[in-house]
Amino acid sequence: MKTGYKNSKLPVFRRVEDLLGRMTRDEKLAQLHLIMNPLEEYEESKRMIRENGVGSFLLYRPVLHLKELNELQRIAAKESRLGIPVLHGRDVIHGFRTIFPIPLGLAATWDKAAIEKSCAIAAKEAMSAGVHWTFAPMVDIARDPRWGRIAESFGEDPYLCSILAAAAVFGIQGKTAKDLAGPEHILACAKHYIGYGAAEGGRDYNTAEISDNTLRNVYLPPFQAAIKAGAATVMAAFHDLNGEPVSGSRYLCTGLLKEECGFEGFIVSDAGSVYNMINQRVARDKSNAGRIAFNAGVDMEMVEGGSCFRNYLGEWIDKGVVSEERLDDAVGRILAVKFRAGLFENPYIDTGSAKRVFFTGYNRGQAKKIAAQSIVLLKNDRDALPLPVKLQKIAVVGPLADKRRALLGSWVLDQKEEDTQTISEAVARACPGAGVTTVSDLLQDDLFIRIKEADAVIAAVGEYHRRSGEHNNVSSLKLAAGQEELIERAALFGKPLVVVVFAGRPLDLSRISRYADALLYAWHPGSLGAAALADILFGKVNPQARCPVSFPSSTGQVPLHYSHKSWGKRKRPPRYLDSPTSPLYPFGYGLSYTRFSYSAIKATPSKIKPREKVTISAKVTNTGTRAGVETVQCYIQDCLTSLTRPARELKGFQKVRLKPGESKKVAFRLGFDELSFVGLDRVRKVEPGTFKAWIGGDSMAGLECEFEVIA
Ligand code: GLC
Numbered sequence: 001m002k003t004g005y006k007n008s009k010l011p012v013f014r015r016v017e018d019l020l021g022r023m024t025r026d027e028k029l030a031q032l033h034l035i036m037n038p039l040e041e042y043e044e045s046k047r048m049i050r051e052n053g054v055g056s057f058l059l060y061r062p063v064l065h066l067k068e069l070n071e072l073q074r075i076a077a078k079e080s081r082l083g084i085p086v087l088h089g090r091d092v093i094h095g096f097r098t099i100f101p102i103p104l105g106l107a108a109t110w111d112k113a114a115i116e117k118s119c120a121i122a123a124k125e126a127m128s129a130g131v132h133w134t135f136a137p138m139v140d141i142a143r144d145p146r147w148g149r150i151a152e153s154f155g156e157d158p159y160l161c162s163i164l165a166a167a168a169v170f171g172i173q174g175k176t177a178k179d180l181a182g183p184e185h186i187l188a189c190a191k192h193y194i195g196y197g198a199a200e201g202g203r204d205y206n207t208a209e210i211s212d213n214t215l216r217n218v219y220l221p222p223f224q225a226a227i228k229a230g231a232a233t234v235m236a237a238f239h240d241l242n243g244e245p246v247s248g249s250r251y252l253c254t255g256l257l258k259e260e261c262g263f264e265g266f267i268v269s270d271a272g273s274v275y276n277m278i279n280q281r282v283a284r285d286k287s288n289a290g291r292i293a294f295n296a297g298v299d300m301e302m303v304e305g306g307s308c309f310r311n312y313l314g315e316w317i318d319k320g321v322v323s324e325e326r327l328d329d330a331v332g333r334i335l336a337v338k339f340r341a342g343l344f345e346n347p348y349i350d351t352g353s354a355k356r357v358f359f360t361g362y363n364r365g366q367a368k369k370i371a372a373q374s375i376v377l378l379k380n381d382r383d384a385l386p387l388p389v390k391l392q393k394i395a396v397v398g399p400l401a402d403k404r405r406a407l408l409g410s411w412v413l414d415q416k417e418e419d420t421q422t423i424s425e426a427v428a429r430a431c432p433g434a435g436v437t438t439v440s441d442l443l444q445d446d447l448f449i450r451i452k453e454a455d456a457v458i459a460a461v462g463e464y465h466r467r468s469g470e471h472n473n474v475s476s477l478k479l480a481a482g483q484e485e486l487i488e489r490a491a492l493f494g495k496p497l498v499v500v501v502f503a504g505r506p507l508d509l510s511r512i513s514r515y516a517d518a519l520l521y522a523w524h525p526g527s528l529g530a531a532a533l534a535d536i537l538f539g540k541v542n543p544q545a546r547c548p549v550s551f552p553s554s555t556g557q558v559p560l561h562y563s564h565k566s567w568g569k570r571k572r573p574p575r576y577l578d579s580p581t582s583p584l585y586p587f588g589y590g591l592s593y594t595r596f597s598y599s600a601i602k603a604t605p606s607k608i609k610p611r612e613k614v615t616i617s618a619k620v621t622n623t624g625t626r627a628g629v630e631t632v633q634c635y636i637q638d639c640l641t642s643l644t645r646p647a648r649e650l651k652g653f654q655k656v657r658l659k660p661g662e663s664k665k666v667a668f669r670l671g672f673d674e675l676s677f678v679g680l681d682r683v684r685k686v687e688p689g690t691f692k693a694w695i696g697g698d699s700m701a702g703l704e705c706e707f708e709v710i711a
Pocket of ligand 1: 271
């Protein structure tokens with residue numbers, strides 16, 4: 001019978017207590033250390049493990065080094081004094097070998113089951129390659145499309161992001177302790193805490209200013225949802241918020257996250273975000289950077305630039321500036337996560353499992369289904385879509401027509417490009433009888449001849465994968481040079497013109513939307529994205545996606561989101577002289593090949609007490625000619641409040657499948673969680689008074705009712 005911390009029958013806190021009691025100072029400091037790419041200095045990594053152990057490695061291309069990774073674990077288990085296993089981390093953001101749509105595209109599904117499924121498949125594939133911990137989900141609220149990492153977010157809305165954040169954690173970690181310790185789930189990391197998406201100017205890593213009240217009502221809820229779903233770790237962001245580097249803020253890391261939100265996992269810094277405090281001019285050197293971050297509440301340092309924890313905290317402990325209790329708190333959190341992950345019992349990779357779980361037929365089927373659910377139909381004049389499969393000549397034009405890698409998005413590391421069909425290949429496969437010509441070079445001289453000869457034109461435009469993602473920000477949301485002109489010229493030939501945009505952000509579609517007969521937004525849809533698009537183009541699948549972000553009419557509108565406050569000047573709303581004020585396509589918007597109508601909205605009962613629930617219901621009818629899925633959305637307005645609140649807030653959504661002519665009553669139960677907000681006193685409350693509620697197909701829904709909250 002194994003005793004002490006090696007006894008898996010003991011509760012985790014007892015195992016942590018026992019192990020901590022056996023560890024030397026240096027062994028404890030070693031657990032705070034996350035080293036990038038251990039295989040580069042393989043012998044040094046082995047030495048470090050033997051000497052005092054290592055907290056974690058960030059893996060590069062793990063699938064190629066399964067034996068070496070197992071050897072590192074063997075050394076940890078058999079040749080280090082206490083046998084503490086190493087945690088292997090990696091960015092598995094929207095797929096490992098089977099790539100799903102980018103997170104912004106996943107958010108466009110408005111389907112928590114789809115998010116959970118895609119994350120579960122990614123976790124299983126990653127686990128088979130030796131990954132124990134992914135740095136996902138990213139749950140940053142993103143309202144500035146200039147910011148490259150909006151691609152990695154679930155969009156602009158706290159309610160939608162919170163629902164999807166929890167779904168992602170469940171997919172990655174499973175829902176029970178047994179799941180998490182099992183062979184199909186890995187540890188999640190909610191990131192980047194907090195307010196990273198509010199970077200000034202949309203410039204990644206830049207400073208952000210967010211009032212404490214907005215932080216608590218807008219940016220914190222998705223992290224709270226991820227923690228409630230059991231997220232084992234949280235990543236502290238690079239930027240400075242309200243005058244403090246997040247990685248050095250005791251208020252944010254300890255006060256708000258650990259004490260107020262009750263986070264019991266561990267906080268890992270972003271890559272070098274501790275060391276970066278030297279450049280942010282709040283730390284004189286690595287030693288002080290380590291002291292500041294560790295005392296702020298960061299538990300593990302993802303080292304880049306130089307180690308600030310492992311090499312220097314010992315001195316601060318000797319001086320009494322960092323306490324032994326704080327050291328034991330951090331190490332205890334890390335050990336608890338390793339115990340929860342089952343690492344002490346199962347540290348080794350089953351080197352044969354990768355072949356069994358990678359890119360299976362099931363995984364491909366799910367990737368295609370979810371990609372189809374993510375593609376938003378923004379325009380479909382004269383029912384230009386779906387295209388008839390009996391077309392004779394199809395011209396597929398534009399820079400994305402024949403690309404593979406670009407369809408996968410900016411944050412993929414372990415895919416095989418040859419797994420990915422191009423748009424042109426997928427169209428040809430969907431229409432075997434048609435002659436498909438592909439012209440991806442905008443300067444090709446026969447481009448317009450091909451268009452003139454075609455029965456239909458599919459223009460694949462937008463962004464390559466490297467135009468979004470970390471550090472890849474843009475100052476203009478216009479399509480890259482030549483693409484708008486291509487679409488404007490193509491429209492002159494009067495052929496059915498279907499424009500498909502691939503991008504990591506909502507772009508300014510104001511010009512091309514005038515020329516396209518039909519307009520689809522496919523984000524970067526993943527390994528099976530082209531096949532999914534073909535199913536939509538030719539009517540095998542009826543699009544159901546909805547915008548998880550507002551689409552601006554111009555870059556100048558940014559930052560832009562639907563849940564704006566009510567302005568004071570009733571007759572003079574905020575406006576531009578040179579541009580529309582409203583978005584081109586609003587949050588929650590998306591079309592279908594059928595149509596839906598709403599009626600009979602009501603609130604039952606019409607009066608409730610602050611802790612009671614009200615049901616908002618309406619009838620939804622499929623008034624079109626084919627079955628379809630409607631994403632029914634419920635928004636509220638708290639009509640009179642002690643501080644300014646959004647004019648509309650999403651507080652519920654349901655996906656409803658309806659046959660032609662079929663109607664369904666859809667109901668939303670709203671209670672304290674939905675009707676409350678955090679006041680300036682940092683207390684969550686429901687204030688008595690009148691509320692408005694809307695039910696409809698997007699954030700501009702007009703079907704309205706009222707109810708009262710009585711004191
Ligand atoms: C990067 C990113 C973070 C990622 C980490 C490890 O800089 O900010 O999202 O998880 O480093 O790759």
